[in-house]
């Protein structure tokens with residue numbers, strides 16, 4: 001469904017990605033793991049062309065989307081929830097969801113609220129007044145509302161209390177039954193529980209790819225993730 005092939009990227013003179021390739025098939029949750037600063041977020045940004053790759057290809061549903069306009073890529077069906085969540089803090093929850101509908105060909109607000117029933121009681125509250133967990137749920141609910149065919153989430157569990165993180169995991173595993181998910185995570189447990197395949201990034205390149213079980217057996221965590 002999504003193929004990233006040999007992507008290189010830099011910020012000015014500083015090269016960050018050195019030939020990253022990865023793939024997400026339909027019905028898959030794929031996770032990207034890696035220490036801080038290795039280029040995880042940059043991978044998602046090159047897919048959305050928020051950072052233009054200097055070489056390599058991105059294909060979505062069989063079509064080349066490399067360096068296409070970000071809004072056009074979103075329209076093709078990639079829902080991207082960045083690290084900072086990016087919700088409208090002065091708009092209500094309902095209006096945040098409405099904004100996602102405006103840009104969509106097949107709005108699915110009802111469905112989003114089925115996944116995130118806790119938002120039902122918060123519809124009139126301003127986005128900025130929500131807790132971190134609620135804001136994260138709203139950010140993902142917006143991507144569902146927009147009718148995304150693939151979801152890319154950048155560290156959705158970051159800063160969440162363990163009980164909220166558990167709730168998020170349950171919702172994501174439900175969501176994954178309908179929408180493939182590319183997940184950047186630092187939380188190992190969440191990754192192991194959800195992922196079909198895991199990519200570990202070290203210094204802007206893929207150091208390991210395999211199932212959670214293969215990751216366990218190969219001691220990849222000790223090799224690539226321990227500080």
Ligand SMILES: Nc1ncnc2c1ncn2[C@@H]1O[C@H](COP(=O)(O)OP(=O)(O)OP(=O)(O)O)[C@@H](O)[C@H]1O
Pocket residue numbers: 011014016034035036037038039040041042043
């Ligand atoms: N806008 C930018 N301008 C210059 N350098 C940047 C910019 N954004 C990121 N970088 C650098 O690129 C490298 C990769 O950053 P990136 O955000 O992709 O890492 P990450 O793996 O997502 O890290 P984290 O776990 O902290 O979120 C880092 O060295 C970072 O300092």
Ligand SMILES: [Mg+2]
Pocket residue numbers: 040041042083154
């Ligand atoms: Mg990041």
